[in-house]
Amino acid sequence: MSLREKQLASLLSMLNLNTSSSDQLVDVSEPVWKILVFDKVGQDILAPLVSVKELRENGVTLHIPLNAVHTPIPDVPAIYFTLPTDENVERISKDVESKLYGSFYLNFINPIARSKIEDIANAAVLSNDSKIVQKVYDQYCDFICLEEDLFAATGESGSFYALNTTTAQDTEITQTLEALTNTLFSALVQLQQIPIIRAPRNTAASMVAESLDKKLREHLRDPRNCLFTSSHSRPILIIYDRNLDLPTCLTHSWNYQSLVHDLLGITRNQVKVEESGAMKCYDLDGRRDTFWDGLRSAPFNQVAEAIQNELEEVRRAEEEVRRLKVEIGGVDELNEDLSSNTNRLSNAIKDLPALLEKKKMLDQHMNIATALLAKIKSRHLDNLYELETKLLQNPSQSILGLQGSYKDKIRLFLMYYILNNGQIASSEVDQFQTSLGSVPADDGKEPQDVFKQAFEFVKKWISLSKLNTSNAYSVHGGGVPTGNLINLQDDRSNIFSKIVGGTSFLMEGVRNLVFKKQALPLTRVVQELLDGQQTDLTSDYVYFDPKQIKQTTRNNQSFNEGIVFVVGGGNYHEYNNINDVVCKKNLTGAQTMGKQKKVTYGTSCLLNGEEFLEQLCMLGEETLSRS
Known part of the structure; x- marks a missing residue:
């Protein structure tokens, strides 16, 4: 089972008062009707996994935030799903004391301290009902699952800014690292695996690795309360530090999921698209959306072609139904073809709900793709992507004179500067900064100020970095096109020319875009450590084995399964690159022939290019304010 399946099973069990461990929706003829109460973190965990429909199927008739105004509903059990913070425990204790609901099933995302359990027990005593609190559970669900093999930490304390700001107190950094340790520990509890841990030395990642190793060792010392069952499967856990690779967060990608995140923004598997002056929200859930599941990591041009082909198929099916209706209405009852046509029409009508659902799904992706195309054209991202892929192979490539938004230009120049290890003439920096003055800023910011702040950091x-960036990125890249890139600035190339009443559209000029897969820096690290190899890239990685009493490093050990966790922020570009290169998945999501690996990707937070640039600006502003 994947990490998402494991977490979903835990959540569905919780929704059924922890009476079922099935990873499927519980099918009961008479469900126990109940209320679900959650805090912000609990809501973030539930949202990508459990829909409102699934809540109702599991007997949840009302779901409300913990800090909302609650109306007393006696004789109805209430499930609470929250962090065990002082504020939350205080609110829960008040609800228990006032007997707001018939009974309470308390589920804490992280383990609750004994002192706080005593506070809740005192509230139960004051309620004069010793059985009002039925159960208290530690769920170990402190992470957000977004895909089968993708998860992120809860909260925002693990951002690149939070881990690098000079204004943070030591206690804040310690709390952040402890929170990331809890995230990884929760994921391992759900997976029931004790991994070998590797991390780059003298980084925040190595501090998390050491903290996690200590936590696992302490837990394994107490076999009576051990949460891990014996398992022969031991993956490698690679904890990576964002400070080792900034360009991956700045670069633009051409695959569908990365483009949606970069240009439109994905929040908890939802994307908002403007349609007819109003914002419409779409769910991007691979369990329910087969198109997204199969093509989210595919290049944008292939996605557009697939939408066209699928819509053509739907249109043909609709025409077949209409044709059969006409034929049946126009034939004599004695015609021997009547029975055959009637059966075919009956079967077509049975398939009609699925056909309409498929059309709805495709219309959603057509709207998303149309919104992406508008931004690609206005920001000239085709030319930008082409230049970036060339730059990653040849850092001396000229980047001046590029069209696009000022943020896109700044991201490109920062990549250029890093790939050349800072060996850029000051006159070239000044020339670029001056060129930003002619770019209008629609967000109210001065482009030159934004560049100055980010460039300073x-x-x-x-x-400060010991990394030789020119070597580290010599083969960096998300795919180099071997055909000609489309020219989206050419008005004659109307990629989304809609025809047949909007049920189909014509793709032109994009099918010649072929990608050569190349490994990003983290992908190459994962490849080496999974295969038990060691080069200069991984020679300085610390090694922890929580099961060993005395640590002995085994650098030649190979693994078929791995978990990657990026401290300081990850992105969909990196996630998809690992899937494509390491796991050898093809563009439809299926694994190709050959040696297969399974890698689960996690991060302290998911950032797109503009969000990462904003955090660089915040850090640079701090530096400038002190100078």
């Missing part, structure tokens, strides 16, 4: 980062 990148200069500092290069001066």
Whole structure:
């Protein structure tokens, strides 16, 4: 079972008062009707996994935030799903004391301290009902599952800014690292696996690795309360530090999922698209959306072609139904073809609900793709992507004179500066900064100020970094096109020319875009450590085995399964690159022939390019304010 399946099973069990461990929706003829109460983190965990329909199927008739105004509903059990914070426990205790609901089933995302359990027990005593609190559970669900093999930490404390700001107190950094340790521990409890842990030395990632190793060791010392059953499967856990690779967060990608995140924004598997002046929200859930599940990592041009082909298929099916209706209405009752046509029409009508659902799904992706195309054209992202892929192979490539938004230009220049290890003439920096003055800023910000702030931090980062970036990125890239890139600035190339009443559209000029897969820096690290190899890239990685009493490093050990966790922020570009290169998945999501690996990707937070640029600006502004 995948991490998402494991977490979903835990949540569905919780919704059924922890009476079922099935990973499927519980089918009961008379469900126990109940209320679900959650805090912000609980809501974030539930949202990508359990729909409102599934809540109702599991007997949840009302779901409300913990801090909302609650109306007393006696004789109805209430399920609470929250963090065990002081504020939350205080609110829960008040609800228990006032007997707001008939009974309470308390589920805490992280383990609750004994002192806080005593506070709840005192509230139960004051309620004069010793059985009002039925159960208290530690769920170990402190992470958000977004895909079968993708998860993120809860909260925002693990951002790149939070881990690098000079204004953070030591206690804040310690709390952040402890929170990330809890995230990884929860994921391992759900997976029931004790991994070998590797991390780059002298980084925040190695601090998390050491903390996790200590936590696992302490837990394994107490076999009576051990949460892990014996398992022969031991993956490698690679904890990576974002400070080792900034360009991956700045680069643009051409695959569907990365484009949606970068240009439209994905929040808890939802994307908002403007349609007819109003914002419409779409769910991007691979369990329910087969198109998204199969093509989210595919290049954008292939996705557009697939939408066209699928819509053509739907249109043909609709025409077949109409044709059969006409034929049946026009034939004599004695015609021997009547029975055959009637059966075919009956079967077509039975398939009609699925056909309409498929059309709805495709219309959703057509609207998303149309919104993406508008941004690609306005920001000239085809030319930008082409230049980036060339730059990653040849850092001396000229980047001046590019069209696009000022943020896209800044992201490109910062990549250029890093890939050249900061060895850029000051006159070239000044020339680029001056060129930003002619770019209008529709967000109210001064482009030159944004560049100055971000550039200040990148200069500092290069001066402090021990990484030889020119070598580290010599084969960096998300795919180099071997055909000609489409020219989206050409008005004659109308990629989404809609025909047949909007049920289909014509793709032109995009089918010649072929990608050569290349490994990003983290992908190459994962490849090496999974295969038990060691080069300069991984020679300085610390090694922890929580099951060993005395640590002995085994660098030549190979693995078929791995977990990657990026401290400081990850992105869909990196996630898809690992799937494509390491797991050898093809563009339809299926694994190709050959040696197969399974990798689960996690991160302290998911950032798109503009969000990462904003955090660089915040860090640079701090540096400038002190100078």
